[in-house]
Amino acid sequence: MSDKKTITFALMDPPYENARCTTALRLINIAAQRGYNINVFAYEGAVGLPFTKQSPHPNAVHGHDADEEDHPLPHEWIDAIATAANANGGKLDWINCGLCVDERGVHEALDFVRRGSPADLWKCAEASDNTLVIPTK
Amino acid sequence: MALKVLNIVESAYRATIEEQDDTILWTSTALKGAGANVDVLLRGNAVNYGVKGQDASGLQFGAKKQTHPPQLEDDLQRLMDKGAKVYVVTDDVAERGLERTDLIAGLEPLSRSRIAKLYADYDQIWHW
Numbered sequence: 001m002s003d004k005k006t007i008t009f010a011l012m013d014p015p016y017e018n019a020r021c022t023t024a025l026r027l028i029n030i031a032a033q034r035g036y037n038i039n040v041f042a043y044e045g046a047v048g049l050p051f052t053k054q055s056p057h058p059n060a061v062h063g064h065d066a067d068e069e070d071h072p073l074p075h076e077w078i079d080a081i082a083t084a085a086n087a088n089g090g091k092l093d094w095i096n097c098g099l100c101v102d103e104r105g106v107h108e109a110l111d112f113v114r115r116g117s118p119a120d121l122w123k124c125a126e127a128s129d130n131t132l133v134i135p136t137k
Numbered sequence: 138m139a140l141k142v143l144n145i146v147e148s149a150y151r152a153t154i155e156e157q158d159d160t161i162l163w164t165s166t167a168l169k170g171a172g173a174n175v176d177v178l179l180r181g182n183a184v185n186y187g188v189k190g191q192d193a194s195g196l197q198f199g200a201k202k203q204t205h206p207p208q209l210e211d212d213l214q215r216l217m218d219k220g221a222k223v224y225v226v227t228d229d230v231a232e233r234g235l236e237r238t239d240l241i242a243g244l245e246p247l248s249r250s251r252i253a254k255l256y257a258d259y260d261q262i263w264h265w
Binding site for chain 1 (some may be wrong): 140142148151152160161164167168171173261263264265
């Protein structure tokens, strides 16, 4: 195995439900900043993370219009992480569980997101230095 | 050397009605069928997956009936039939008032104190 680290993440939580997604993306971002090759297998609700129909909205309680609120969109975070990975000599390979996408109807995803199955998780794990599962509860 | 993984299932009955199975048992069975070297450890509330005679049938919303409710004991049996070991934490079984005779045959009993030693037999531990 080369000196470049490869790490695989398996995620399960949908966006906007708990802190685990944000924590997972923080960890993935650290790996991107270090130039690691990163595999993500998004399972169940996590296939909604790179869904590109997520939309910003105004927030009257905050007194912000949509631009001022600049509401976080996980698909934009993931796109930024992928850009950072590339800039640092690594790459982000994001695989959405295909059946999970079908169940939820979240087919519109970032261009680099590919459809896969648990067999892809296994291939990624075999080719990685380690695997971190961050499941839903 | 081929990768060897232990899938730990602890969160139990997580969307099993909607999915008509447990998604990690499903994944484990799919991987095992594809030749992967994967075993399963049931702990916490998930030890109940091994209980005989579970019946989740009968769901109906209006005229829409669920025709294939989850059959977790059968799913465990299918996984074991494919050659996977399925461990069950005996302390968690006892804490839930279950007897070994309440469980399907073929599960590998394991005390909580032995879990760490079991981990040493695997390359990776995936705790779902």
